[in-house]
Amino acid sequence: MVQEEIRKGPWTEHEDVQLVFYVNLFGDRRWDFIAKVSGLKRTGKSCRLRWVNYLHPGLKRGKMTTHEERLVLELHSKWGNRWSRIARKLPGRTDNEIKNYWRTHLRKKAQERKQAMSPPSSISNSGVLAPSSWISRSSTSSNNPPMDLMPVMETKGRSFYDTGGDLEIFAPKGKKDKEVEESEKVYSMDDIWKDIDLSENCQTITSPIWNYCPDLLVDDGRRGE
DNA sequence: AATTGCTACAACCGCAAGTCC
DNA sequence: TGGACTTGCGGTTGTAGCAAT
Numbered sequence: 001m002v003q004e005e006i007r008k009g010p011w012t013e014h015e016d017v018q019l020v021f022y023v024n025l026f027g028d029r030r031w032d033f034i035a036k037v038s039g040l041k042r043t044g045k046s047c048r049l050r051w052v053n054y055l056h057p058g059l060k061r062g063k064m065t066t067h068e069e070r071l072v073l074e075l076h077s078k079w080g081n082r083w084s085r086i087a088r089k090l091p092g093r094t095d096n097e098i099k100n101y102w103r104t105h106l107r108k109k110a111q112e113r114k115q116a117m118s119p120p121s122s123i124s125n126s127g128v129l130a131p132s133s134w135i136s137r138s139s140t141s142s143n144n145p146p147m148d149l150m151p152v153m154e155t156k157g158r159s160f161y162d163t164g165g166d167l168e169i170f171a172p173k174g175k176k177d178k179e180v181e182e183s184e185k186v187y188s189m190d191d192i193w194k195d196i197d198l199s200e201n202c203q204t205i206t207s208p209i210w211n212y213c214p215d216l217l218v219d220d221g222r223r224g225e
Numbered sequence: 226a227a228t229t230g231c232t233a234c235a236a237c238c239g240c241a242a243g244t245c246c
Numbered sequence: 247t248g249g250a251c252t253t254g255c256g257g258t259t260g261t262a263g264c265a266a267t
Contacts, residue, residue, distance in 0.1 A: 032252065084255055100234055
């Protein structure tokens with residue numbers, strides 16, 4: 001069979017418009033289908049990512065507020081690298097965005113914070129793991145801070161870092177995750193919004209594509225289900 | 226002005242979970 | 247029940263833009 005060539009790399013404005021149109025038409029679930037019918041030479045996966053991280057109308061763009069930053073630090077110390085979960089507590093922010101922000105801005109801060117809190121002994125905050133059990137996962141250069149040397153907990157093929165916060169039992173994703181979340185709500189959405197409003201009047205900037213193609217706006221992420 | 230190093234962020238990849246038949 | 251397919255998540259990479267030298 002002749003494999004249709006798959007486009008990779010940065011999305012063009014035209015591709016964005018096309019994707020938005022088809023998502024508006026069919027909803028944001030059947031990505032393989034959308035990828036096919038839209039004529040975009042992208043994988044469903046790629047379409048989903050583009051939508052979720054860039055085109056979704058509910059996205060808040062622009063700099064993280066100090067409150068959001070604080071929240072990320074807080075939640076990361078509690079949950080580790082569970083970005084999607086952290087993202088759920090920050091309306092308008094994506095897991096990818098938070099993950100990137102963490103790597104570039106906060107890792108150092110968290111590091112300092114941790115160092116300030118822990119004695120220079122070999123015992124981590126959890127009091128269990130010594131550096132000898134740490135695994136270096138640095139894949140890139142020299143300046144990878146020791147965050148990468150956090151103890152790695154393995155569960156069912158997934159891993160996350162012990163950040164020194166409460167080690168939660170690693171509930172499987174999906175339904176169970178939701179249950180866990182329901183039962184442990186730390187911040188209500190109201191709290192978060194209130195706080196954000198108070199801390200800074202950060203403007204919600206919708207994705208540029210929506211200015212470009214305003215007709216396609218859908219109401220609050222609820223598309224044909 | 227050219228080069229190098231760093232930062233920020235978009236996008237890709239692999240894997241596991243979820244869903245459908 | 248199990249296999250194929252789809253979706254979601256977290257880790258990683260590529261690169262544009264900027265600052266420092």
